[in-house]
Amino acid sequence: DSGVTQTPKHLITATGQRVTLRCSPRSGDLSVYWYQQSLDQGLQFLIQYYNGEERAKGNILERFSAQQFPDLHSELNLSSLELGDSALYFCASSVQWGAGEKLFFGSGTQLSVL
């Protein structure tokens, strides 16, 4: 158990809908990262937050948004869902950002858009 909690584990929804994925980092970790993993694909970096502030942004679609709350949990919001958004979404946390940090991954949310 990495200590990172993601909910829900599975999500099935329809095209055009909006969903929210939730992540609670390990106790004491200030950084939260979101990744998307499609079938047989690597981990695509979406966005990183550090202590409530956006720290780095990848090729995240405009339909996607995220935030980190004062209690350090984070939410990833996906709207106007398309079939291609079906993927495994991982959240990871680390103590801080900077060279040498080790990411701890949650078990992921499997999103299926029908």
Add this chain to the structure above:
Amino acid sequence: GQSLEQPSEVTAVEGAIVQINCTYQTSGFYGLSWYQQHDGGAPTFLSYNALDGLEETGRFSSFLSRSDSYGYLLLQELQMKDSASYFCAVRDQDDKIIFGKGTRLHILP
């Protein structure tokens, strides 16, 4: 652009040694990390190299050559449980942690 290249698949025999290579091209470089992911599971951290040379952790070792923008993960005394995907990752100057597409390791008995 930024990229990490690693072989898509590698096959080895139980008890043998296997090397998984990773070459990177990024704007800024702070170090190379390796992660393991079993089917249906989450990635787990294996190792990190910030400086040139070899880092050893049990049966796993990782190597980095900054001048060649190259690193590798070495797995010794392979066990069936090592069958998994292995990802290299780097943090670039924009603080994005970018992963390679992963190398699927198949182990034959």
